[in-house]
Amino acid sequence: MKEDLAPESVGAEDGPSTSNGQPESNCRKSANVELNIAFLGREGVVRKLLPPQQHVADKESLSDPDEFKTGDKECADYSLESSDIKSMMDDEFEKFSRNLAASDEEYRRNPPKPEPPTEAYFTAPKAYSIDVDRGILNTRAWVLQERLLAPRTIHFTRDHIYCEDQDDLCGEDWVRQYFTWLSCVNKTSEQRRAGLFPEAGLATKNSMTKSKKTAEHNIWFQRSMYSKPESQRIVNPWFRICEKFSKCLLSYPTDRLAALSGLVKRSGMLKFQESKVQRNFLGLWEDNLHEQLAWVARRGLKVTFLHKLNLPSWAWISYDGPITFLDQTPHFSSNFRCSVLPRHPPSTELELLEADVPDMMIQLPLERLASLTLKCRLRNIHATSGKPTTDKTHQKTRDQLASLLPFHLDPRTGTLPDLLLKCTDCHEIFDQARKLIGFISFDEDVQVAKEIFCLHVSTLFDEAFSDAMRELEKPGVQSVDFNAYREPILAYALAVVKIKTCPNGTSEYRRIGLAEVNHGWITKGQTEVVRLV
Numbered sequence: 001m002k003e004d005l006a007p008e009s010v011g012a013e014d015g016p017s018t019s020n021g022q023p024e025s026n027c028r029k030s031a032n033v034e035l036n037i038a039f040l041g042r043e044g045v046v047r048k049l050l051p052p053q054q055h056v057a058d059k060e061s062l063s064d065p066d067e068f069k070t071g072d073k074e075c076a077d078y079s080l081e082s083s084d085i086k087s088m089m090d091d092e093f094e095k096f097s098r099n100l101a102a103s104d105e106e107y108r109r110n111p112p113k114p115e116p117p118t119e120a121y122f123t124a125p126k127a128y129s130i131d132v133d134r135g136i137l138n139t140r141a142w143v144l145q146e147r148l149l150a151p152r153t154i155h156f157t158r159d160h161i162y163c164e165d166q167d168d169l170c171g172e173d174w175v176r177q178y179f180t181w182l183s184c185v186n187k188t189s190e191q192r193r194a195g196l197f198p199e200a201g202l203a204t205k206n207s208m209t210k211s212k213k214t215a216e217h218n219i220w221f222q223r224s225m226y227s228k229p230e231s232q233r234i235v236n237p238w239f240r241i242c243e244k245f246s247k248c249l250l251s252y253p254t255d256r257l258a259a260l261s262g263l264v265k266r267s268g269m270l271k272f273q274e275s276k277v278q279r280n281f282l283g284l285w286e287d288n289l290h291e292q293l294a295w296v297a298r299r300g301l302k303v304t305f306l307h308k309l310n311l312p313s314w315a316w317i318s319y320d321g322p323i324t325f326l327d328q329t330p331h332f333s334s335n336f337r338c339s340v341l342p343r344h345p346p347s348t349e350l351e352l353l354e355a356d357v358p359d360m361m362i363q364l365p366l367e368r369l370a371s372l373t374l375k376c377r378l379r380n381i382h383a384t385s386g387k388p389t390t391d392k393t394h395q396k397t398r399d400q401l402a403s404l405l406p407f408h409l410d411p412r413t414g415t416l417p418d419l420l421l422k423c424t425d426c427h428e429i430f431d432q433a434r435k436l437i438g439f440i441s442f443d444e445d446v447q448v449a450k451e452i453f454c455l456h457v458s459t460l461f462d463e464a465f466s467d468a469m470r471e472l473e474k475p476g477v478q479s480v481d482f483n484a485y486r487e488p489i490l491a492y493a494l495a496v497v498k499i500k501t502c503p504n505g506t507s508e509y510r511r512i513g514l515a516e517v518n519h520g521w522i523t524k525g526q527t528e529v530v531r532l533v
Helices: 026-042 065-069 071-076 078-109 128-133 141-149 177-182 198-210 215-224 237-247 253-273 286-292 398-404 465-472
Strands: 152-156 161-165 295-297 323-325 351-356 371-380 427-430 436-442 452-463 486-501 507-517 526-532
Touching (some): 237 286, 286 351, 452 507
Antiparallel strands (some): 351 371, 371 452
């Protein structure tokens, strides 16, 4: 027996003819409906409600022409069968509703007991700079040296464990530093071995690539995939080491040189690998001596000169207290450099004639005073302000600063260097006409009764590189004098006082601070040979 869900089709007698001339009966429409029922049955909707004997016929039986001839009689009983199907479906839905209500009532009377929670490991977000860099253990100077010299270190903190080597840093989740965004541990730090000694990885890479592809080479290559890119490396890592060391504590001040000697030796070995054999003067490297002499006490703090150690006044290691360097180097690579800072660091204005400096392994206090004999430019300061000046540079635009400061800011560029006012407490410097010529930062909080001199150390230049390149691109221009697009911004000078005049005619000077002055003013000074002690 065939089934049709379209009772309104019963009774239709007229219709199009079939291919054999026979009129198409209503069973043709019934057959089409039966196919739809069969399709719904395959989907599991109708087939579950109909008895097995009421399933529709397959498509081959419906396409038989002889069956259409007897289909009108079967279609006569379709209306009754359709009502039976509807009644059966209503009963099923009513039964389902009663079962659902009973189940809901049973759930309210006897709620299920909660299952015990599944054990899982959760960790709160951690930061290497907080857990390790700010840890009590890492406030000691000896620990800093051991930490940076060790090839591998495991840091056990209160809530986390960190594994560190010369190329990578991992937490307990063991996510590589390159994939920090997948980890709950913030690995940003400027005091890691991989950041403070990046030359170690570069030297290893050069030596590995020149040799055959050994197992060690393959291991290194895999580890180098997770190292920092060139644009994210720490600029001037030795400056960061010295700044960190100046904040560390020592039980015995006489250990100051010994606690830094290992780091100096390590850095010297790396410079030797790069064919840069340089001397170290109590923590200051010869290759950029003019930059490493430009250190000051941190804002709001003063350093204390350790007189009992008999160390020279120009070395930062002779003072107890945190220091910082006037680092004008852009914090990005040449392709992604900062557009505010100058293109290049300051240029030296010193000529080192002689260095009478002992080795770092010598025992303190020194038996004789260390000194540097320099050929440089000197000019005396006529007056300074009695109280430190207030830093308001962050409230001014570049054009406003160009009109207020005694420095030259080239209007062709947008260069704005990091000024001394931003780093430390400063006093104003005036010339004979009471005109502002610069700023000075004193190392110690003491009154200086002697005459103060400015010892020219370096000059910071600004370069209108874009204007020079546009000039070179003009038709017919073959060359451009780049010096015409390079102008000095300011000059750095050591604030010194005269101690005595030696029998050979050389004068001895002692450092008392750092000054940032007008370049045109200091170039009018006299060039002398001085002995800096």
